[in-house]
Amino acid sequence: MEISKINETLANLFNMVVKLEEEERQHSSFTDLSVVEIHTLVAIGTEKPRTMTQVAGILNISVSTLTTAVNKLLKKGYVERMRDSEDRRIVKVTLTEKGREAVEEHDHYHNMVVKDAISFLSRKEAVRFATSVNVINDFLHMRNAVPKKVRKGAVMAPLRLGDITIPVPVFNGGMSMGISDGTLAGNVAKCGGAGIISATDIGIHEDDFEENPIEANKRALLREIEKANEIASENPDHGPVGVNILCSCANFEIYVGTALEAGVRMIVSGGGLPLSLPGLCKGYEGVTLIPVIASVRAAKVIMKNWRKRYKRIPEAFIFEGPLAGGQLGFKEEQLEAANETFYNTIAELKGVLAESGDGSCALIVAGGILNRKDCKKVLTCGADAVQLGTRFAVSQESGAHENIKKAYLDCREKNITVIKTPVGMPAHVLKNEAIEKILAGEKIPHSCNECLINCPGEEAQFCQMELLRKAAKGDIENGLVFCGVKARKIKRQESVEEIMQSLIK
Numbered sequence: 001m002e003i004s005k006i007n008e009t010l011a012n013l014f015n016m017v018v019k020l021e022e023e024e025r026q027h028s029s030f031t032d033l034s035v036v037e038i039h040t041l042v043a044i045g046t047e048k049p050r051t052m053t054q055v056a057g058i059l060n061i062s063v064s065t066l067t068t069a070v071n072k073l074l075k076k077g078y079v080e081r082m083r084d085s086e087d088r089r090i091v092k093v094t095l096t097e098k099g100r101e102a103v104e105e106h107d108h109y110h111n112m113v114v115k116d117a118i119s120f121l122s123r124k125e126a127v128r129f130a131t132s133v134n135v136i137n138d139f140l141h142m143r144n145a146v147p148k149k150v151r152k153g154a155v156m157a158p159l160r161l162g163d164i165t166i167p168v169p170v171f172n173g174g175m176s177m178g179i180s181d182g183t184l185a186g187n188v189a190k191c192g193g194a195g196i197i198s199a200t201d202i203g204i205h206e207d208d209f210e211e212n213p214i215e216a217n218k219r220a221l222l223r224e225i226e227k228a229n230e231i232a233s234e235n236p237d238h239g240p241v242g243v244n245i246l247c248s249c250a251n252f253e254i255y256v257g258t259a260l261e262a263g264v265r266m267i268v269s270g271g272g273l274p275l276s277l278p279g280l281c282k283g284y285e286g287v288t289l290i291p292v293i294a295s296v297r298a299a300k301v302i303m304k305n306w307r308k309r310y311k312r313i314p315e316a317f318i319f320e321g322p323l324a325g326g327q328l329g330f331k332e333e334q335l336e337a338a339n340e341t342f343y344n345t346i347a348e349l350k351g352v353l354a355e356s357g358d359g360s361c362a363l364i365v366a367g368g369i370l371n372r373k374d375c376k377k378v379l380t381c382g383a384d385a386v387q388l389g390t391r392f393a394v395s396q397e398s399g400a401h402e403n404i405k406k407a408y409l410d411c412r413e414k415n416i417t418v419i420k421t422p423v424g425m426p427a428h429v430l431k432n433e434a435i436e437k438i439l440a441g442e443k444i445p446h447s448c449n450e451c452l453i454n455c456p457g458e459e460a461q462f463c464q465m466e467l468l469r470k471a472a473k474g475d476i477e478n479g480l481v482f483c484g485v486k487a488r489k490i491k492r493q494e495s496v497e498e499i500m501q502s503l504i505k
């Protein structure tokens, strides 16, 4: 079909919807509501109370515009404001009984109209129509989020970070317990990407890990770095090998030292704000440093702190969105709003980075990125590169236990849930016996070797690291398996090369 014909069809559809909505308003039992006000009530929703930021995110308007609308709805008796029971500083909005009735009547009318409209389509045509509308909706939502000056088209261009060139702007996520090992990172780098080894309990499979975890981790890290470099060097146009080290790990400094001594030129650090990282890299000035962040605020704090203390800013940030596997940087109650404002945050971050320093600080985006289409969306918003975790965890080359790979491949939406980790942050995980106990509030007995800062240790409901280790050894019923929200869409095991090719072609 020609573009002009599609244009005409969409315009007719749009006009018809506007007319129907106006007609509904005239015949509704709630004639004092405008169409825009009904949509505001729908966005507030009939479920749990929402914050103003969440509702503004859903409607794609500013909080101040929403405040004016909500004030009017308050006067008319459709909504009420309330304080959050856990944090009294947070104000939420919810529907009154009258507001609920208005939304229910509106939903009922819509359902009737849609039912009538699709009665002329076969089931297959109706599903195809709904899928196409979803794709267009998603695209418009993303496009609307991006200010014109940031839109740059979706180009997978080589990325330069300090002295390092990454021919294919794809990172594998650093995944603990040996998932992101030398073989995975080496193969990603061999395909032109940035191959990242996770230092967190990389020595889990060493014989002396139980008695001497630090030495076992250091030894394994050195060996995996060497292995990754060896694999990468099979392609003269390979990308760099880097190491991901959690700054919330009690032995952060030790592993940074080991990575630097091994000649690593790129360090990624998450699990908090890595404010001491440049100081630890003194004497290794050419090393590229990349903090993992979950907000614009975190990026600003790190840049301000590093500038003042070390007269530098990071070469790049990895912005990890709310769909990512692993522990997240958002509070649980922020997840929904963070999801709705994901593309806006990328664009906002890009704007902040473009205005800082000489504008060379790059933006890498992670969380829920699986395919070329996902890459295109975040690149259009301003990302310079992408990071994928779960899809690489399933790959032939990853160090994940076969039981974990199988569990990812078998999982459905209902198998993925959110728990609060001992440090109080949410994490998406695969449901199993251990998770059922955690969700039921049961304490899982554990010992403590004070491996994470900010963890309540023996007082914690469970030991995150102990359970991660259990799963890493194959016990996926009693262990903890971190998992990206889109894991259910991964249907088969691929090689790293297949994954990389699918993202760029």
Ligand SMILES: Cc1cc2nc3c(=O)[nH]c(=O)nc-3n(C[C@H](O)[C@H](O)[C@H](O)COP(=O)(O)O)c2cc1C
Residues within 6 Å of the ligand: 172, 173, 174, 175, 176, 179, 198, 200, 244, 246, 269, 270, 271, 292, 320, 323, 324, 325, 326, 327, 366, 367, 368, 369, 387, 388, 389, 390, 391, 393, 481, 482, 483, 484, 485, 486
């Ligand atoms: C099993 C697993 C373990 C992870 N471990 C870490 C980690 O130790 N440090 C870290 O910074 N991120 C960790 N992450 C997050 C990944 O590096 C990556 O950013 C994330 O998985 C991207 O989201 P995706 O899985 O939807 O692609 C982990 C993710 C998974 C799935």
